[in-house]
Amino acid sequence: MPSMGFDMTEGKVSRWLKNIGDAVTRNETIGEIETEKATVDLTAPVDGVFAQILVQPGETVPVNTPIAVIAAQGEQVGAPAAAPTEKQKEAAPPTATETPSQELRDAAAPKPMQAQTAPATPSPSPNGERIKASPLAKNIARENGIDLSLLQGTGPNGRIIERDVKAFLQTGAPVMPSAPATKPAPVTPAVKPTPAAAPTQLVAGEQALSKMRQVIARRLLESKQNVPHYYLTMEIFMDEAMKLRAQLNAMAANDAEKLSVNDLIIAAVGRTLKNFPQVNAYFKGDKMEMHAHINVSVAVAVEDGLLTPVLHNADQKSLKQIAVETKDLAARARANKMKPEDLGPGTFSVSNLGMYGIDEFAAIINPPESSILAVGAVKKVPVVINDSIQVAQVMKVTLSADHRIVDGALGAQFLQALKKLLENPINLVLS
Amino acid sequence: MADLQITYRDALKEAMREALKRDNNVVIMGEEVGVWGGTYAVTRGLYDEFGGHRVIDTPIAEMGIVGVATGAAMGGMKPIAEIMTINFALVAIDQIVNNTAKIHSMFGGTMRAPVVIRTAAGWGQLAATHSQSFEAWFAHVPGLIVVMPSTPYDAKGLLTTALYSQNPVIFIEHSRLYGEKGAVPEGEFRVPFGVADVKRAGTDLTIITYSRMVHVALHAADELVKQGIEVQVVDLRSLRPLDWDTVLNSVRKTHRALVLTEDWMTYGVSAEIAARISRDAFDDLDAPVERLTQEEVPLPYAPNLEQLSFPDEARVVEKVKAMLA
Known part of the structure; x- marks a missing residue:
């Protein structure tokens, strides 16, 4: 993935214009790359044969990730030249002249951790304070497009926990603690049109922001x-x-x-x-x-x-x-x-x-x-x-x-x- | 074959008897394991049945017991070294950590030291130096397998697995469980290392525990269910390797985790488990991982203070309710 600008960190392959086996010449357009800013032509850096696609259209990868292989005429192309990812490195077994038995290996090398989901966006409350919410609550809120600042936590230290988010999802209203809420009432609803009714009728429509x-x-x-x-x-x-x-x-x-x-x-x-x-x-x-x-x-x-x-x-x-x-x-x-x-x-x-x-x-x-x-x-x-x-x-x-x-x-x-x-x-x- | 209702003590003895019968390389060695039948009577009868060359009384010298057993294991035997209590394993810790655990790696895989070191944790007016829970010390060491069964079934199955293992095993029994009865199949069976057992299924909170504390957790769960709280009790059975899948899957279901141990909290087994859950099940947690452990004091001799030093059913109930409040 070539860098198309100093602030480009990743790019998406929009499409390939060559088929495997096609001859390509230097500077010929072979595909299209979509950056955060624009779609740009991808040109071949060398003459050769379009030998292998490593990144499929629609996939986004970091800059400098190999995305395709151009081979010299007659060259055999083996396994993808992709560098091992961090995860692959982590999962690689330790080298040893003789591997210890499975039970010891299990003991010595715990399984690599599960792929982590993207962290919940920390949602600052309207007054800019950090919102206390359990990771699970954040997760459910993110999946349902709920703005946590609308919720009143009923967990320890006012933490928003699962039941608060679920109650909000069901009723569209925060769980009210016994004491009256001190937070000012929110004016902007933040719920996507979900099965639960939006709390007000202010919103006429929504549109996800384009990358640009x-x-x-x-x-x-x-x-x-x-x-x-x-x-x-x-x-x-x-x-x-x-x-x-x-x-x-x-x-x-x-x-x-x-x-x-x-x-x-x-x-x-x-x-x-x-x-x-x-x-x-x-x-x-x-x-x-x-x-x-x-x-x-x-x-x-x-x-x-x-x-x-x-x-x-x-x-x-x-x-x-x-x-x-x-x-x-x-x-x-x-x-x-x-x-x-x-x-x-x-x-x-x-x-x-x-x-x-x-x-x-x-x-x-x-x-x-x-x-x-x-x-x-x-x-x-x-x-x-x-x-x-x-x-x-x-x-x-x-x-x-x-x-x-x-x-x-x-x-x-x-x-x-x-x-x-x-x-x-x-x-x-x-x- | 039919299940028998036998004690934890007899379940262990059965596993050893079967091994002694099956394999002439199996020997038992330790302080008073022969003629006397063992301090906790686990080997009682085996000396008479198999003779002094198979069930060997040793001097009071733990370093020597482990050293001899490790050497014998390297030479192809399958020794069971009994260290009377885990407190005395400290005397042999250099042998265990610097020799037994490392033989396989340091000899480039050409040697093995498949010794089974049986020892007992536990307490009961034995005072500060004889009542300790050192499982974390051994579970810390790469090269060792550390298991701590809670039931007669697991005790026999895990000890049988240990007696077939090609690796050194620290087999930690619990002195207060020896009289515990349970169903155990006749004949040989194995419980694999690194496989936890859900001793009770529940939906509201997971208690992760092992050894005697499994029973405390199960009693607390009985009380909690009357109050409408369903806890899941995960018995780790082996601490190294540890069955993270079962632990994490349980936490992903209940969203709350309490680690219950008899060792001290600071740098203890619960520290490792809490850290892993916090990382690997982070997005599924609805509350911080909590721990309930022995109080951080040298254990008092006075029985009332001794009781107060360990989590009991009431304290587990209280803790669980606080976590669900």
Whole structure:
């Protein structure tokens, strides 16, 4: 299972495109891998014969687990080359010149423990305290989708035990201890539509979170909780940039080469970042990590979620290249057909809601990046120029930055430079 | 063949008599096992029946008894070494742990020391140095098999298995069980090592125990059933190997476990059992694993204090009710 990104720990084989015995050539697509973020093509690392499938479609395995065998022409493939799992190691009999009799072996080597079921998710109560519940009670609660914080434990020390969960399952109401409950009454029901009636009628429907949404939830919460964000907003006059865009688009050979406003911004961001290595960096605990490349993550809305495919080396690409590649990137993201390199690593994000008429907004940093630029709509507004009121095309951008490595003044200087470049856009063509 | 109602003592004697008849390599050796018939009269009559070359009186020298028996076993004999009580096994513990238990491994599998060391746990105004429960000390050691039967049936069946075993066996009897009667088949039969016995089925709580405490648990269970509580009593029978499947399956059914032992709690047999249950049946537990053991004191001589030092029926009942409260 290849790693498709620094934060990828496991992946699912969605399907194999080759049959056993098929010849494969290097870089040929042989299957599809589903990561937490996207489905990506799996390409053959070498020429050879597709000899063995070790991981079936639908199975999820950790990164670096062998998933298939490509043999050289004519090579005989034996047993799977999979490394022994921990369990297999544990179960392996001790080596000895002569094994002792069964009864002694039983005495010496207790049977490996039963496969453990996944631990119950610790459910913090609404006020954040740890909920005391027996492992069995947690187990039953998990199987039935019951939120333990709704229950009142009647076991020792207020522990929630089996009878409490079973009573809740039967009646939909907590077992009431003799003393009145001190907990505030819960407002959100947490029971799945089970045979037991839900305690209230607030819920109209439920939907399990997709893997992507779980990732979005986890990563953005992590970011907002752990990264000290601050926000800088700046107006950028876009008349010149819009003029340039119109000129270039008039010359475009085809639709793919046509520039969007966002392409201009990506180009400007890439070129500006060259002079701001500290913005193009990750905070890494006791150090900051500056990057050799400027890879711009482009936020793309997709069905039921958001992806941030990466445009590599944005500073070095021409406007035309950027126009072509970002279109391609967005199309692949929407089609759930991202390539491994599309997944990153990004070094700076751009999120644009201008097409929805949003004036300005503040975005959440996409970790481990240090900054994200939120782009609003380009609008004609009255502005004061040389003491007279004129009409100008103005766009507001908001930089969200990680204060641990990007201080306010640095962020402001970055925006100044970006503004200067977009207001003198000929430099986008020249650089 | 028909079952006989015989005592635990006679059940043991029957197993040895059958072995002495069957196999000339079987000898019994120990202090006063011959002419006197054994301190607890377990070997009474065997000296007369088989003679002094098969039932051998030894000097009072436990280290020597175990050493000679281990050497004889290595040489192909099948000795039964009787250590009068487990308290005296401490004198021989170097032989047992550093020789008997390790012969097979340290000789690269070429030698065996299939000695059966019979000894008695128990108490009854024998005072602090003669009333101890050291099963955990031996069950701790890889290379030894440790069994502790609770009934005449198990006593005979386990001792027969020990007399066929190729490994050293620490066979721990209980002085207060020798007079216990029960049904035992005539003739040879075996109870395998590492197979626990559910002595009573129940649904509300599992008591895991062995030896004399099985009887305490069964009496408590009789009392508890009157109060609507059904406990399951698992008799381990052998401590090493231990039948984890039966223990864990029982706990997975009842969701509560009480380990009841006559040894001390700290680092005792109950510690190992509680640890394993907590790990391997974690998701099935509805309450912490509890233990009821001997009080952690050198056993008093005074009978009232002595009684207070051990779990009895009333205390088991009380504990079980507390666990189900």
